[in-house]
Amino acid sequence: MPLPPATAARSRKHRRSITFEGFKRDDGLWDIEGRLVNVKDQDLELRNGVRRRGEPIHDISVRVTIDGAMNVVNVAASSDYTPFMGVCERIVPDYRQIIGLNLFKGFLKAVKALFGDTRGCAHLSELLMALPTAAYQTFAGEAKHGEHEKKPFHLDRCHALSTDSEVVRRYYPRWYRSQTPG
Template sequence: MPLSQPTSRRVLRHTRAIKIDAYSREDGFWDLDAHITDVKTRDIPAAAGIRPAGVPVHDLWLRVTIDRALNIVDAEAVSDNVPYPGYCDTVGPAYRSLIGLNLLKGLRHELRQRLGGILGCTHLTELAQVLPTAAVQAYAGEVIPVSGDSDTKPFQLDRCHALRTDGGAVAKYYPRWAVARADDSTP
């Protein structure tokens, strides 16, 4: 279902696009290739000169290689278009500091510590923050069991509103793992 119709006439001025592709590798690792672009619909003045409409202000890439436990075993960042050429595009090597982190255990805190402020690129660091949920989606059904057929509670339960174990979706689709609500007086 799309969003509701806008209540006022609008003109598109900016598009930010984020895309993440997940690849399984023959060595057992997975690559998450993340890409972010910022594109204006009009020419804009910038410190480094006029940025023509349609030419990305930011065109940035981040690849992390992860193992089956979601540990980052390699990382690489590349900046194809940046607002300050010769400056913004030199920070890529700093993203090797992601190596050793786990996508599900304190990643956002470690990003702030290792790459926050002047230690990294705001946009690349922001891009890294969406990697955990992308990895979980990539692993769902292949690395992480999601069916509920095993003796292990499916990973996705109690991780969002719809899949709370005391809710209707779990009662319907994962009855084995459903629990009664504390305030539920019905048998």
Template structure:
């Protein structure tokens, strides 16, 4: 009934900067009436693109937002210029939280904000093997990707082997329960 396609791509530019581009397209497989605006099967309900231009330190230097199709033409795209507020932010220093704050509720476009919130990890992947981590951030800073997923927990074996400087060891488990799970006086996990 509905298809949402999201694409994120990273491009190294000839001037040494990077473009991180996001594209979101929603389509329906049946005629879809949006308050009198009939969309045929395969027609885009949303066709929205965002491009961030960043430097090797993940600083946002420019942003461009494009609304090729919206649910409410003439209204949705008027918020596009407001996204200039992300210029000057750093993708690895509170970017997602700032986007959520700046463009919460009616202050932004849900779809543009969703694309922007995916861009730090897209940029990270684009840089992998292309830009040394030490050239991206302060060497004293815990690498951005650590402690953001199970495999890269600071207590994981992967971090112990690949990033020994940041390894924090296993968290102790009390009793015979799971970490953080209360146990009964007899040492069994509580059911409730």
């Protein structure tokens, strides 16, 4: 169901685009690439000059290489446009600290601890926070139905897939847990 129509006349001032792409590599690893682009619909006067309408304020990308168990084995990041070119991108190499982390085991907490506040780039960290679900969506369809020895990752991650939901009872009966006592 789409959003309802706007109730007042309006003019767009800003567009943020966030995209993710997932790739299965020939060597058995996976690449998850994220990109965040902020663009203004009018000229923007920054402290260090003017960014023209349509020219990115931010254009930031990250590629995380993972194995089949969701362990981060490599990271590449770039800051092609930032408000303070020559300064903002200096933090990019620090993001290699996520190598060795697992996207589904403490990843979000670790990213916040490593790069929260002034320890990182808010926009690059924002991309990392969405990586686990982007990776999960990349893996969707790779596992065959009924092959799960362990509870599938996506169960208990949203209300529709709660292990006491009708969806789980119907489509994942092995993992269904009734809320009714006894």
